[in-house]
Amino acid sequence: MDALIPPPALDHTHPPQSKRVARTDLPGLFATCAWFRALADDHQEMVLAHGHAEHLDSGAWIARRQQPSDYWIGVHSGLIKLAIYNASGRSCTLSGVPPGGWFGEGSVIKRELRKYEVAAIQPSLVMFVPSDTFHTLLEFSLPFTGFVIRQLNNRMGEFIASIQNSRLLDVDARVAQSLAQLFNPDLYPDTARTLVISQQELGLLAGVSRPRINQALQNLERLGIVQLAYNQIDVLDLERLSAFGRAQI
Numbered sequence: 001m002d003a004l005i006p007p008p009a010l011d012h013t014h015p016p017q018s019k020r021v022a023r024t025d026l027p028g029l030f031a032t033c034a035w036f037r038a039l040a041d042d043h044q045e046m047v048l049a050h051g052h053a054e055h056l057d058s059g060a061w062i063a064r065r066q067q068p069s070d071y072w073i074g075v076h077s078g079l080i081k082l083a084i085y086n087a088s089g090r091s092c093t094l095s096g097v098p099p100g101g102w103f104g105e106g107s108v109i110k111r112e113l114r115k116y117e118v119a120a121i122q123p124s125l126v127m128f129v130p131s132d133t134f135h136t137l138l139e140f141s142l143p144f145t146g147f148v149i150r151q152l153n154n155r156m157g158e159f160i161a162s163i164q165n166s167r168l169l170d171v172d173a174r175v176a177q178s179l180a181q182l183f184n185p186d187l188y189p190d191t192a193r194t195l196v197i198s199q200q201e202l203g204l205l206a207g208v209s210r211p212r213i214n215q216a217l218q219n220l221e222r223l224g225i226v227q228l229a230y231n232q233i234d235v236l237d238l239e240r241l242s243a244f245g246r247a248q249i
C-alpha cells in the first residue's frame with residue numbers, strides 16, 4: 001500500500017478540462033503506433049472511423065474504477081497513472097504509462113468493469129479505441145492478435161515486478177525501479193532518456209512523499225545514474241538504474 005497521497009482532481013474550483021482532437025488529425029496520431037501501422041488498410045480505416053483522441057489536463061480522470069471498460073487506451077504524450085484509492089485516501093499504484101504505452105486490454109477482452117482508476121498526472125494527449133473495434137481487430141487481424149499477446153505477457157511481468165518491488169525494496173530502490181519501468185521498450189517504446197516529470201509526479205507513481213522522492217533522487221544523482229533539473233530527470237545510466245536495489249530481492 002502506498003503512502004497517503006490524495007487522488008487527482010481535488011481542485012473543484014478549476015476542474016480539469018478535456019478537448020477532442022479533430023478527426024482529420026487522427027491518422028497522424030495513430031500512425032505513430034507500431035500496432036496500427038501493421039494493420040491492413042481496411043482495419044486502419046475502421047480504427048480511424050471509430051476511435052478518437054483527447055487533450056486532457058493534469059488531474060483529469062480518464063477512466064473510473066467499477067465502470068465499463070469501453071475503450072482500449074493509449075498515451076501519445078504526457079503521463080498517466082493507474083491506481084486504486086480507498087475511502088481513507090490511501091492509494092495503491094499499479095503503473096505509470098508514458099508516451100507510446102497502451103493499456104486496459106485485459107479488461108476490454110473480458111468485457112468487465114475496470115478494476116482501477118486512470119488519471120492524467122501531466123497534461124496528456126490520450127487515444128481511445130472502442131471495445132467493439134478492439135474485438136473485431138482481435139478476431140480478424142493476425143498482426144493485432146500477436147501484438148496483444150505480447151502486450152499481455154509484458155504487462156504481467158510489469159505487475160509482478162511492481163508487487164515485488166513494493167514488498168521487498170527500500171524507498172530509494174522503489175523510486176529507481178519506478179523510473180526504470182517507464183523505459184520498458186516493449187510496453188513504452190517512445191520514452192526518451194530525458195523525462196519531463198516533477199518530483200511530485202514521480203511521487204504519485206512511486207507512492208512516496210515529495211521530500212522522500214527528493215532524497216532518493218539526490219542519492220541517484222550522487223551515484224551518477226541520473227541528473228536532475230527543474231521538472232526534469234536525465235537518465236545517464238539506464239542499466240545501473242534498472243539494476244539499482246536488485247540485490248535486496
